[in-house]
Amino acid sequence: MYFVQTYGHRTSVPSLATFLRRSLTQGARMNATIMQAHDVAECRWLGYGIGKGVTDPNAGITVFSPGSGPETQGLHGELIQGFPFVDPTPLCYEDTHVFGFGTFLRWVYFADPQGGPGVLGVDFSLTERQTAGVATSMLAVARCAAALAGSGIPPDAELVLLNWRMCEPVRLTALRHTEQLITLRDWARAVPHFASGGTHCPRCGLHTLHAWVPFCNQCGCRPALVWKRNGIAPHINKEVPHGMEERLAGLRRITRPVPSTACAA
């Protein structure tokens, strides 16, 4: 279910396609003059139009601000008002929020002035609260992409992982290319990649999972928690037998080198 919102008025639409480029004439653009120098040097969507959206992958609801009205200037928080279990603005942005953004995730569609497919930037941070409106796992990004696959956003639009300055850290760009997660189409197909039964951590995206280890040794997460938060049941073959972690800990104690106290003759 897709909506567009202008001046607080929300309208159901069959597709976002005809609204995606309005930001180029009626909204904000990515403006180098108010950006940090190193962001300017690396950002590939300078001058692109900025259209803001929110998606709840659980409910299948997306709201997009097409480029006019106060929503364009400000806040994703305006787009979630009226839905249950969310906070008013500005409380939804604060660390002390109650419901925050609920299960909505925030994103930006950067419209290409040259007519290309544009860039879809999903707000991403491994360290935010679950209800901050920010994707806190690769699996959450993939589920958001799957929810947007039929929205009218071009499948060839690059899907990037945004920090709070609406730029993508270089290391995340590199990771996406390593994992072949370039476009919206790639990400929409990636839910199984991060779901239970795979070998990639659903949180950090690295190739760290093995059947006999119940956690990611890079980001420290327990993948089962990430799967549960995203409504994905553990794969039967990936379930860790009860007590396995304790047995592994015991094995490490046994195999740890024991300092010799014997004196050489």
Ligand SMILES: [Zn+2]
């Ligand atoms: Zn990880």
